[in-house]
Amino acid sequence: MRLKDKVAIVTGGAQGFGKGIAETFAREGCKVAVFDLNEDGAKEVAKGIGRKAMGVKCDVSKAKDVQRAVAKVVARFGKVDILINNAGTSHRNQPMLDVDEATFDRVFDVNVKSIFHFAHAVVPLMRGNGGGCIINVGSTAGLRPRPGLTWYNASKGAVNLMSKSMAVELAPDKIRVCALAPVAGDTPLLGTFMGEDTPEMRAKFIASIPMGRLSTPKDIADAALFLAADPGNFLTGVVLEVDGGRCI
Numbered sequence: 001m002r003l004k005d006k007v008a009i010v011t012g013g014a015q016g017f018g019k020g021i022a023e024t025f026a027r028e029g030c031k032v033a034v035f036d037l038n039e040d041g042a043k044e045v046a047k048g049i050g051r052k053a054m055g056v057k058c059d060v061s062k063a064k065d066v067q068r069a070v071a072k073v074v075a076r077f078g079k080v081d082i083l084i085n086n087a088g089t090s091h092r093n094q095p096m097l098d099v100d101e102a103t104f105d106r107v108f109d110v111n112v113k114s115i116f117h118f119a120h121a122v123v124p125l126m127r128g129n130g131g132g133c134i135i136n137v138g139s140t141a142g143l144r145p146r147p148g149l150t151w152y153n154a155s156k157g158a159v160n161l162m163s164k165s166m167a168v169e170l171a172p173d174k175i176r177v178c179a180l181a182p183v184a185g186d187t188p189l190l191g192t193f194m195g196e197d198t199p200e201m202r203a204k205f206i207a208s209i210p211m212g213r214l215s216t217p218k219d220i221a222d223a224a225l226f227l228a229a230d231p232g233n234f235l236t237g238v239v240l241e242v243d244g245g246r247c248i
Contacts (some may be wrong), residue, residue: 004029012087014041016187020217093195131174167237211244
């Protein structure tokens, strides 16, 4: 039980990487709040975990929604030890000038501004508890960008760098901040990254990964567990590439 008696918030927890992280953390003794814009999906994941989980509707791009959702967690579980900023979105793979402003704003609101909102909501709680761990889900897209995803790549580059800057500033408070940089996984966003989900496009993506496969929720959950649990207690500012060699 590597996370016994800990309380974690996992955003974007109704599916994909977030669902995998929530389930893995719960198996390790953690109480988990599953946040998602899809309220039914969040509650379904929490129901599958059991009494030590709760599903909460949350639009991570809205400050008031984030504050309200975090308050529910504190009311139920009393504290927040771990925050996983996993919620994310993308624009369709296409030439950068074809992406409209509303889509650009949505990508940055969900991928970047959400971390700002959650920092305001959770950092004071962690300071009051004597420390904590924040893990932001960035991407290999912010390290080795693919064509056709310019604005998404930029948002994940911001997440990766923001994590390092947060780590430096929050270290005196015993709050560790790291990031995960997953390679493309078989999640609902995959078709968006590829532009079209065809066997040919999948083969093209997989060919760029030396280990010859896409990432899985288990890959990302295991990496998040390592960073959040005691083995990672002297790691901060790390952007951990979970990528099968993609960034080499």
